[in-house]
Amino acid sequence: MGNQKLKWTAEEEEALLAGVRKHGPGKWKNILRDPEFADQLASRSNIDLKDKWRNLSVAPGIQGSKDKIRTPRIKAAAFHLAAVAAAATITPTTSGNSSPVATLHRSGSSDMSIDDSYSIVVDAKNAPRYDGMIFEALSALADANGTDVSAIFNFIEQKHEVPPNFRRFLSSRLRRLAAQGKLEKTQNFYKMNDHSLGTRTIHVARPKEVNAKPHRQTNSQGSSVSHEMVCEASITAAYKLVEADSASDVARLAQEDVERMIILQGHADEMLIAAREMHQLCCQGNIVLLN
DNA sequence: GTTAGGG
DNA sequence: CCCTAAC
Structure with missing residues (x-):
């Protein structure tokens, strides 16, 4: 009778965010089942994760209602990193962006019960x-x-x-x-x-302001919905990072991400394979500018 | 059994 | 957080 109205701890939020980053939003049960987050979220149900994610998504949205996003000055570095990472990505309607975190871990084992393609999409580009x-x-x-x-x-x-x-x-x-x-x-x-x-000219076209129309096809609605969710989650994650109060922490995170990127660059060939998969996934309902 | 959304 | 319709 006591474990009701439990306040979310920072560890729990972090676990949730990491889980979403790995599995994607909406995969609450998967996140909960993942041993990586199972212990942090032991006292949380899949529905709890959903509710918490909804709250986190709304918080940064209380901005000016109709005005553009307040550029948080200093944190622009972190935001910029996310933007650059997102440069060549799906562009649904107006909300196109990416997660600021890069954590590519591609396990060759196909016996993994959970779908990791989400994190691949985020990093491969x-x-x-x-x-x-x-x-x-x-x-x-x-x-x-x-x-x-x-x-x-x-x-x-x-x-x-x-x-x-x-x-x-x-x-x-x-x-x-x-x-x-x-x-x-x-x-x-x-x-x-x-x-x-x-050889394979890895030329990536810049989206610039490609106002990609919803281009929803009747036969691929399932996948397009999924991508909307992905984008929304990414935006939320980016905002959360930007909104963080400690500027130093943000700067440090950005720095670390760049370091990760440098390491990741080493495996160009793997990246190319991942990029191809990304293309396969994304072109079903959204536009991907990747050649 | 899970998830999204409203209460 | 709980309840419920929808998948």
């Missing part, structure tokens, strides 16, 4: 996007002797929005591409080779 910018820069600069990191950085940094420590990421990525033979490196200068263009 980072590598191709930056590769595209790199190739774009090299193509535009087109120096026969090659281009050094700084020049590449300057080009991308002006043409696109870049994360705080993009410079560091760029160096790492360039080395990787050179090691894979997708770029040619001499001294500290990089340039494209036949392999860069000939």
Whole structure:
């Protein structure tokens, strides 16, 4: 008779958020069943998770009613990271965005009873996007002797929005591409080779303001609904991160995410496979700008 | 058995 | 949180 009106602890909220990030919103029972979150949410039912998620989703929405979202200044860095990560993604109506967290763990075992495709979708699109910018820069600069990191950085940094420590990421990525033979490196200068263009050109079109009409097809309504939920959840997650009071924590999180991204870039081929799966999933009812 | 939504 | 219609 006592466990009623239990206030949600920070640990529980965190577990819920992580669970949604992994399984997607609406998979309350799966989250609850996942041993990763089972203990934190031991005293919560699937319906409780749903209610809590609904509350979290409404909280940041009490903004100006009709005005745009108040840009939280400092936290713009974190928000920006999320936006960049979301750059090439589904664009349903007006609410297109992505989760700020990247946690790609792809287990080859197919005996997993729970569906992990959600987290794959969130993460897989980072590598191709930056590769595209790199190739774009090299193509535009087109120096026969090659281009050094700084020049590449300057080009991308002006043409696109870049994360705080993009410079560091760029160096790492360039080395990787050179090691894979997708770029040619001499001294500290990089340039494209036949392999860069000939193979699977990972060119990602920028959504910009692609006002993708709902384009709902009668035969694929099930999947489109699912994606709406995904987007809503992502927005909520992004807001929650942005709304966090401690700016330092937010900055640290953003930093960590970038580090994760750098690591993830190493497995370009796996990422490509994941990207293909993402495409398969998303193009059923929504538009995906991925080539 | 689960989930979304209203109470 | 509980209740309930809908899947």
